[in-house]
Amino acid sequence: MADIFELEARDPDTYRQQTRKSTLVLIVIFVVLAMGLSTLSVSWFGHPDGNNFVWNVAGVFAGFVLTTIIFKQLLWHHPLMNASVYGWKLKRSLMSITNNMHHIEAGVAQDNITAIQLLRFYHLALSQMHKLEGNDTGISELQKPIQALLLKIEAQGLDPQQNRFDPAWIDAVKQQVS
Numbered sequence: 001m002a003d004i005f006e007l008e009a010r011d012p013d014t015y016r017q018q019t020r021k022s023t024l025v026l027i028v029i030f031v032v033l034a035m036g037l038s039t040l041s042v043s044w045f046g047h048p049d050g051n052n053f054v055w056n057v058a059g060v061f062a063g064f065v066l067t068t069i070i071f072k073q074l075l076w077h078h079p080l081m082n083a084s085v086y087g088w089k090l091k092r093s094l095m096s097i098t099n100n101m102h103h104i105e106a107g108v109a110q111d112n113i114t115a116i117q118l119l120r121f122y123h124l125a126l127s128q129m130h131k132l133e134g135n136d137t138g139i140s141e142l143q144k145p146i147q148a149l150l151l152k153i154e155a156q157g158l159d160p161q162q163n164r165f166d167p168a169w170i171d172a173v174k175q176q177v178s
Contacts, residue, residue: 034063
């Protein structure tokens with residue numbers, strides 16, 4: 001993940017509606033391809049009085065592979081998938097930070113500015129993810145750590161609106177803290 005990710009203002013209801021729609025499109029594409037290819041493989045290679053389970057499974061697997069190719073090559077950049085792609089990138093960014101949280105928290109304890117910025121982005125991104133997914137419990141659990149970090153940000157004179165994430169920052173923090 002080498003690209004800089006930036007948080008965008010998104011309406012949770014619209015986001016959920018758009019992701020449901022894109023998921024439904026992918027499901028329909030998969031079902032049509034899997035059923036069609038299963039039917040074709042049974043009719044081409046199957047036996048009328050034999051067990052055609054293997055040919056059905058082969059058709060479903062081929063449908064899955066083709067759906068994946070269609071998704072990656074055609075739909076990934078289509079406006080229909082915009083909300084889903086944004087959600088995927090948001091979660092990937094959060095996962096990158098979560099996997100290195102021990103380094104980041106150590107950096108925050110040492111008043112490392114990059115670590116503080118990473119943790120602030122993490123809090124903002126996690127809050128947004130909870131809002132987009134309608135998880136109010138997750139947001140309330142974040143309030144204490146957010147307030148503690150905001151005090152540190154204020155003491156350092158940093159901007160609390162850390163809406164950008166550069167994966168290179170994680171490497172920088174790991175080198176500075178280690």
